[in-house]
Amino acid sequence: MSTNPPIATTEEYNPQVPPILPHEKVYSIQVGYKLFRLSGLSLSSDAPSYFTKFFEQPDNEEKILFFDRNPLIFEKIYNHLQGYSININNDFEFVHLWSDCFYFGLKRLQKILSEQDLFANIGNQTFRIPQSLINIPGNSPNFFTINYDRLLIDNLNLIESKNMLRPPPQTPPTVNNRSSELFHDLLEFSKGNNLIVRNDDHRQLLIREARYYRFLELEQRLIKHRLSPFGEIILNINDISRKGLLNPSTKEQEMALMYCRPFIKEQHRELIFQIDAKDFDQSELKIVLNKKTKLPTVKITNKACHKLQQVFKDHISEVLIDDKSLIFLVGFTNSTTFINGKEMNPNWVNELLGIDNPTTDDTSNKKKRKIDDQSNTTDDSDKGDIIEINLSRSLWKLVSRGHLARLHAVTLEGFTCSSDTKIDFL
Template structure:
């Protein structure tokens, strides 16, 4: 009988150093025939023993022991093992048994290797699971195969996600890969489909994957952005979603503060912060005691999972859902539809951050009427505002009214300017009078507006604080004529 070291070259896969690490289960120099489908594979005892215990090692070991018990020649007693499986897939498993590293190259190859390796009880199945959990995920998105590096999917800002949760359930434990099936009596493994998401667009996912790798992409238009956002939400990439939503972050050198412009519908509760006006301290939830009545502050925002520090929030509201009323107490804002509900929810969150109750309704009345959900979602049901929200409209606000630039002058400043004979900009009114400020009872419809949210001492008595909206940039019209001026014709 040849020595174990001399048997290594005949197999071509084990070095002298590794041959001694192979368990002494089957004679290492003996060749064992295995027929998979219509193709015969001949593997040495060293190759089969290196992966023991497995289906192959148990099969041939039983034959050897039976031959020894019966006093038979081992060479004549070894029968060919026949298994009705795919020989192409087994050729890779045979390479694994001979010591070669096997790397799946697509989703179909991945599941076939995994299913057959599990069926044969090979350690290759464990290596594939290690590949799954530590290296790459193979999946088909739309009509294209993707190999996704594992580290891309384990970023805390974007996990757990569709892939980490889905693959974690699919391959949770090695001994329960085929739940509900008895491995001992299993004739063949069940059919496993390659992981796929057929109802998503491959090009869109390729863009998301590029962003996850840290590379920028060019967002062609709003339709493209909407597609990216929709699929980012589908795959549960929360951090990526926050990066994709329309926003602008800049440093305001005049105010010496960082600002973030964000649309109302994209504001999330976890990103809201209240910054003390003087101390520049963040007021945490329930921090009303630290917020002195003589102080004021500003609502700040940090995108969840993305931003490290909050910036002063400039809230953008569009869709012609805001109406500005000019009253004796100053400008007041009225909101409609979903915008009204969103502003109300935002005020509830701000009230909670200040340690105030989210609603001013008595508990008994709430219970009798069906709870807080039965209340109309209007700012007046929060402790920070009446139904018409206080607006601060100063000369620094950039206002476009009826298609023309307009500078608002508060009434008391306008009176001083008129008495001094100041030459200020005028605008025409329907009554023929010239005035630099709107008349009492007039209202504007705000097509688009940007606002800062200021927390200040209350003037309505509902609580110690109120939220005022400070106009930053407004696009408004005062009549149907002004609205019609902004109309455009349909494109061919």
């Protein structure tokens, strides 16, 4: 026996029925092998319709209206006209009822169906997809609503343009090349069951499925993130959407970039983003310390460079771009750094650069000119003044002053030679 809840309209029920047909008169409708007898009250409850237009004609009052359709589907319509809520058991039953109610012109039933859960077949398994998932900002329009809208429009256009004697055949949305198990987990997560996510690999599979079905709000809920003790939001660079970024800085006031996950009702927080060597080559992110200019910078190349440009393109217009690379000034105040498995002291950068009186990080024009000098120095034959540290994992803030931007290190893990040290990152 099906345990699906019955379909019910969300609008307030109106017991008054217009007298389109005499309420006390009984009319006969033959559907396939079964005869249905309905009162004028029942037929008028969802009118005007194919039925009321037929029986309103005086010559048709005593006739039996015949349809060569499935009487099991018409049973649902029969119950609806009698005032009962109806229960739909599977995807084909839903589509057939949907198709017939449009053909018969039952507008109230159309509205009820359009407000209810949808059905789809994913990987040979039928799913009931709740409106609480498919009809909220970020999740709509999606794969299923687009399919059902097209089904509705195509049905109406065909019936009206060709004056068809019966509705055209329709099939429910079917996705054979996706996993039914993953879709089940996706529905469970949408209901608040966060424990359904088994590990990071499983999370990535669910995110991929959410993107496929265009559940963008659900995708944001699935993305791994955490809040720091100071209230910053920490995300992997690959999980950041440009839509969620906010630059609160001005030309006079330097501030960190803020972030809010799109479609999620939460406040903007300072953004800390993570870059991992498992996502990019280890040589694509380097700390470069120039003893001549006394400037610490970070050089980002190739795929990592492309990713940062893609995410932060509206906020790094003044950053030096050299072919396929980005070069940022970088600050280290209150940061934690591990190099070759060893935790560095808070003043390690100034010690390596030979700076006795460190100054506060800024993005002045003077420092920007020095970056240009450093870019040229890296190609000189004298490499003794350049120290390069490859970063395997790193946490950063993007700090802006108007259109000027620099990176501020939060936690770094790097090496000047091979290192197997692991630290607690995202």
